[in-house]
Amino acid sequence: MQTKLQTAIVSGIGGRFFYGWIIVAAASLGIFTSGPGQSHTFSVFVGPIGADLGISKTSMATAYGLATLAAAALLPQAGRLVDRYGPRRMLIVVTASLGVACLLFGAAANFLWLAVGFGALRFLGQGSLMLGCANLVSHWFSRNRGLAMSLMAFGFGVSMAVHPPLSQYLVATIGWRQAWVVLGALTWLLMLPAVLLFVQDKPENLGLYADGQRQDLPQDPPSGRDDGADPGAGRIDGLSLAEAFRTSGFYILSAGWFAIAMLVTTLHFYQV
Numbered sequence: 137m138q139t140k141l142q143t144a145i146v147s148g149i150g151g152r153f154f155y156g157w158i159i160v161a162a163a164s165l166g167i168f169t170s171g172p173g174q175s176h177t178f179s180v181f182v183g184p185i186g187a188d189l190g191i192s193k194t195s196m197a198t199a200y201g202l203a204t205l206a207a208a209a210l211l212p213q214a215g216r217l218v219d220r221y222g223p224r225r226m227l228i229v230v231t232a233s234l235g236v237a238c239l240l241f242g243a244a245a246n247f248l249w250l251a252v253g254f255g256a257l258r259f260l261g262q263g264s265l266m267l268g269c270a271n272l273v274s275h276w277f278s279r280n281r282g283l284a285m286s287l288m289a290f291g292f293g294v295s296m297a298v299h300p301p302l303s304q305y306l307v308a309t310i311g312w313r314q315a316w317v318v319l320g321a322l323t324w325l326l327m328l329p330a331v332l333l334f335v336q337d338k339p340e341n342l343g344l345y346a347d348g349q350r351q352d353l354p355q356d357p358p359s360g361r362d363d364g365a366d367p368g369a370g371r372i373d374g375l376s377l378a379e380a381f382r383t384s385g386f387y388i389l390s391a392g393w394f395a396i397a398m399l400v401t402t403l404h405f406y407q408v
Contacts, residue, residue, distance in 0.1 A: 167291030173261015238320030
């Protein structure tokens with residue numbers, strides 16, 4: 137259900153350009169906001185946390201690796217929840233929870249607490265928040281999905297440029313524990329207003345199709361006339377989950393994603 141403010145925002149933007157680009161901007165902000173759960177942010181804290189809690193880098197990396205695998209194992213359930221409740225609701229819950237996880241991580245007092253904190257931040261930030269953003273953009277774009285996804289991914293590059301030096305500055309000025317309080321507060325301040333005010337689950341909610349087609353426009357040309365219209369424009373097609381599982385391409389793509397994710401995680405964790 138839209139509030140009056142949401143309706144005014146949509147009405148003001150809808151007549152100027154396709155609202156899906158606002159969704160891309162919000163999703164890109166979400167990818168940026170996932171920074172506290174990303175390895176390039178954790179790398180700054182490895183030294184200070186190890187010195188404070190008396191934990192070796194090897195033990196910390198082991199905890200981080202196991203926590204990341206556990207978080208990854210839970211992501212299919214997060215995907216089911218996104219399918220059931222929609223990306224907007226899930227993004228609200230995940231963003232709020234990520235902020236709380238940052239606050240609790242800053243209070244870590246022992247190895248077990250640290251490992252659980254790793255798992256929560258990885259599941260909520262690197263996992264669920266990015267998953268929800270990608271799912272959201274996929275609803276809004278079909279033919280232009282590649283362009284939309286690439287623009288959304290820009291948020292990750294900005295996070296890599298901003299979060300490490302920001303974290304380093306916070307650690308140097310207020311300490312690593314208070315730094316996580318600031319990161320949690322920034323998560324709420326940046327992402328929650330964007331989701332609450334601008335995000336809509338699907339273009340159909342605004343009388344649109346994917347890529348900007350209006351639902352009230354005829355999708356098929358009158359009989360006997362070819363006006364060049366694409367009867368499938370604005371419709372999202374694809375395989376069902378069961379069909380995807382039966383294709384070799386699904387497993388080839390999955391293997392590629394697994395490999396690059398493990399490589400990047402390892403490099404970022406040890407490289408400040």
